[in-house]
Every structure is written in C-alpha cells, then in structure tokens.
Amino acid sequence: METVYLDNGATTPICKDAVDAMNKVISEEYGNPSGVYTKGVEAKGIINRARTDIAASLKAFDNEIYFTSGGSESDNWALVGTALKAGKGHIISTAIEHHAVMNTLNTLGSLGYGISFAKPDSGGFVSADSVLSLIRPDTFLISMMLVNNETGVYQPVSEVGAAARKRGIIMHTDAVAAVGKVPVDVNSLNVDLLSASAHKFHGPKGTGFLYIRRGTPISPFIYGGGQEMGMRGGTENTPCVAGMNAALKYSESHFLDSVDKQKKLKQLLFDLIKEKIPDVRLNGYIDSDKTAPWCLNISIPGIVGTSLLILLDMKGICASTGATCNQSSKEPSHVLTAMGRSKEEAASSIRFTLSFENTEEEIRYTADVLAESVRYLRSMN
Ligand SMILES: Cc1ncc(COP(=O)(O)O)c(C=O)c1O
The missing domain is CATH 3.40.640.10 (Type I PLP-dependent aspartate aminotransferase-like (Major domain))
Structure with a gap:
C-alpha cells in the first residue's frame, strides 16, 4: 500500500x-x-x-x-x-x-x-x-x-x-x-x-x-x-x-459532493477500531449533525499517541495527535483537556482527518495497522 x-x-x-x-x-x-x-x-x-x-x-x-x-x-x-x-x-x-x-x-x-x-x-x-x-x-x-x-x-x-x-x-x-x-x-x-x-x-x-x-x-x-x-x-x-x-x-x-462517502468512511473507521480495540474512547461526536464528516479523534488507553504515529508512519499511514502545528509540544492538547480528558487520555489521542480522495480499502488497512500497532505497544508496556 x-x-x-x-x-x-x-x-x-x-x-x-x-x-x-x-x-x-x-x-x-x-x-x-x-x-x-x-x-x-x-x-x-x-x-x-x-x-x-x-x-x-x-x-x-x-x-x-x-x-x-x-x-x-x-x-x-x-x-x-x-x-x-x-x-x-x-x-x-x-x-x-x-x-x-x-x-x-x-x-x-x-x-x-x-x-x-x-x-x-x-x-x-x-x-x-x-x-x-x-x-x-x-x-x-x-x-x-x-x-x-x-x-x-x-x-x-x-x-x-x-x-x-x-x-x-x-x-x-x-x-x-x-x-x-x-x-x-x-x-x-x-x-x-x-x-x-x-x-x-x-x-x-x-x-x-x-x-x-x-x-x-x-x-x-x-x-x-x-x-x-x-x-x-x-x-x-x-x-x-x-x-x-x-x-x-x-x-x-468534491468535498460537498462527497459528504455521504466521508461520513460512511469515518463511521467504518470508528466501527472497525472499536471492534479491534474495545476500550477506545471517542473525542467528539460520531453523529453527523454535530460533527464534520472528515474528522475522527480517539484516545486509546495506555498508548502514547506520538509512539503510535511513528508505527503508523512505518506502514505508510499519515495521521496526527491533535493540532499538527503543536506536535512538537510536550503539553497535551488544550482542546482535549478543556473537554475534561486527563493529561494521559489527551496524550493517548490520535486524529484521523479524511478527504474525498480516501478509499474503503485505505480505511480497512488503517484499522488493521492501528490494531496491530496498539497490540505491539501494549505488549511493550
Ligand atoms: C482552526 C485553525 N485555525 C488556524 C490555523 C492556522 O492556519 P495557517 O496554517 O494557515 O496559519 C489552523 C491550522 O492548522 C487551524 O486548524
């Protein structure tokens, strides 16, 4: 891929x-x-x-x-x-x-x-x-x-x-x-x-x-x-x-014509992740009238988001933890902590932001790699 x-x-x-x-x-x-x-x-x-x-x-x-x-x-x-x-x-x-x-x-x-x-x-x-x-x-x-x-x-x-x-x-x-x-x-x-x-x-x-x-x-x-x-x-x-x-x-x-496609891909990504990592926590909403169809932010207990990003990158997947321009900061996301997440929960977050150019195959691949990477990181802990 x-x-x-x-x-x-x-x-x-x-x-x-x-x-x-x-x-x-x-x-x-x-x-x-x-x-x-x-x-x-x-x-x-x-x-x-x-x-x-x-x-x-x-x-x-x-x-x-x-x-x-x-x-x-x-x-x-x-x-x-x-x-x-x-x-x-x-x-x-x-x-x-x-x-x-x-x-x-x-x-x-x-x-x-x-x-x-x-x-x-x-x-x-x-x-x-x-x-x-x-x-x-x-x-x-x-x-x-x-x-x-x-x-x-x-x-x-x-x-x-x-x-x-x-x-x-x-x-x-x-x-x-x-x-x-x-x-x-x-x-x-x-x-x-x-x-x-x-x-x-x-x-x-x-x-x-x-x-x-x-x-x-x-x-x-x-x-x-x-x-x-x-x-x-x-x-x-x-x-x-x-x-x-x-x-x-x-x-x-393209974006406006593909809202339904993005919604489906986002839901699919979340469903697959939940199935493979049952203790995942959603940061935001999944229902479409409260949230943009292209953004999925989750926290995975016991995982450091930045370590996960490196493993995903090794398999060709680009994602981020919170705001990208703040990626080098040691501080957890001010957005997630304002939402009541602990510093650990915020540090264990990862954000996927989709576009109309993404495919179902990419989403399935990402969920598989994510689950495999989380298993690996947890085994190291
Ligand atoms: C909500 C929001 N505001 C402002 C900015 C800054 O925009 P720019 O990178 O064009 O300076 C960003 C960039 O990530 C953003 O997401």
Whole structure:
C-alpha cells in the first residue's frame, strides 16, 4: 500500500487545478498588480477575479475579502485589528480555539484587555449560552471557531453571532477547518469577520483570506503601500491567490459532493477500531449533525499517541495527535483537556482527518495497522 494520507486537517495535497493556475501566473502573468501597463493590469485582474469568486462562494461582497498569508495572520488581524480600534474592553472566546487565536488573545490579555474563555462539554461542543453568559457591558468582540480542528465538532456560530449583533458586539469566526469542506455563508452565520487558509482545501500554503463585513471597526494590519484596499500593505502574492481561487472551486465541488462517502468512511473507521480495540474512547461526536464528516479523534488507553504515529508512519499511514502545528509540544492538547480528558487520555489521542480522495480499502488497512500497532505497544508496556 502506498501512502495513506489521513491528515487532511493538518494540510491537504495541492490540487492540479491550483498548480496549473499558479504555474501560469509565475511563468506568464508575473506583473506587479499595481503596475499601470498591461502586465500589471493582467495581474490585477487575477487578484480581482479571485476576490469576486471567493466572495461569491461566501455570499459576501467583493470588497469584503482581504488576502493574507494564511489562517494565523487572518486570526491575528481579526483580533488585534478590532482590539486596536476599540482601545480597551473585553473579548470572549472559547477554550478550544487554535493557538493562532489563543496566543493572540493571551497577548491582548497581557496588554490589559479582558479575556474570557467559554468551556466545551465533554464532547467538545461549546453551547451558545456558555458564551453569551460571559458578556459584559464592555464586551466588543466574540471569537468562536466554526469547526474545531482537533475534534471536527461544529460550534453554534450562527446563534452566537445573531445574539452578538443585537448587542452591537463584533463576531469573528476562525473557519480555517470549515471553508472548502462545508458550505460557508457569512450571512447565515451572522459573522463580521471570518478567517480561512488555502492549504486546508487543496490550495497553496502561506495563503488565506480574512472576510471583513463592510463597516466593521478594524485597523489595517500591515502598514505599507495601498494594497488590499489600504488595509494590508505589500505586493500581492498573485500566484498563490490564483491557486487558492482554483483550489476553493475544486474543493467545494468534491468535498460537498462527497459528504455521504466521508461520513460512511469515518463511521467504518470508528466501527472497525472499536471492534479491534474495545476500550477506545471517542473525542467528539460520531453523529453527523454535530460533527464534520472528515474528522475522527480517539484516545486509546495506555498508548502514547506520538509512539503510535511513528508505527503508523512505518506502514505508510499519515495521521496526527491533535493540532499538527503543536506536535512538537510536550503539553497535551488544550482542546482535549478543556473537554475534561486527563493529561494521559489527551496524550493517548490520535486524529484521523479524511478527504474525498480516501478509499474503503485505505480505511480497512488503517484499522488493521492501528490494531496491530496498539497490540505491539501494549505488549511493550
Ligand atoms: C482552526 C485553525 N485555525 C488556524 C490555523 C492556522 O492556519 P495557517 O496554517 O494557515 O496559519 C489552523 C491550522 O492548522 C487551524 O486548524
């Protein structure tokens, strides 16, 4: 068996449409989008087209999409940009956010902003009430992710966003684990700010966007030239923006058309693992209305997740323990511990993130290798 790639939550293989679009821009359409001559106008056209297409996908206006260097920058901009405008006050988020949100909020906290984190239930769901009960008279921003990247659990962004709007509070969602994988509509979500990253939906790394609803009070993020409507200076990354636009089209058509297939594969993987390793514990939910169909996070008692990853890798299987960018950290997942898992349970977790490209054969192979590896590790204990 060749590589079985079950780490699509970490990153996705770039699709051919994106590579073709990028190659064309790199080799032929290399002009500076600010140039007044034909090559510049051509490059500007690529940026404008991507802005229009991405806006249409999100049901936004063209001038509400701002290109960034990825999910981390978009999150940083959303939080720091609104905090700078507000000057002081209180921000609410959740205890299960990605570190791009968590660490930015901790920094804002050290600068004097009030920060509160709502806790999830044991399945990783943060209720709207638990967020709304934290509102104070000086709350100016709520940041709640749309799909949790470690468990796949959907969060009630639309409900929180509607309540935030009634109170004049800005609503941000980190939708990095959602865009391209589930339908995302900024209006039905009731959000003012939304972060996305191209490499999560078969696009290039180091590229993303921030949706900023018209009229949202937010400062520019990079001071420089007048690019990105004067909000983010710097010559635009034309090849990657073109690649991201192509990838979003590719991903939406394939992901959204294959939801049933992914659900079946995820259920099959969990059923096979349960059969072979009866004491396995699910981190999240298996029912489809609470969780994204592509993410399965489990804990296996007595096993260290990172040791398991090495054995899986020896058999060609790519998976991860929690958030991949935190893989080298000795700390157990903050998401799983917030859900009430002990440090040992969190350290024994493993996450499989599927895509429409996976097959039943790969899932059966993975379950067999996993069971064999767990038997081996337990015998060593
Ligand atoms: C939920 C979430 N937010 C933000 C990020 C950061 O995105 P990027 O890698 O594009 O900086 C990630 C990446 O894993 C993520 O999963």
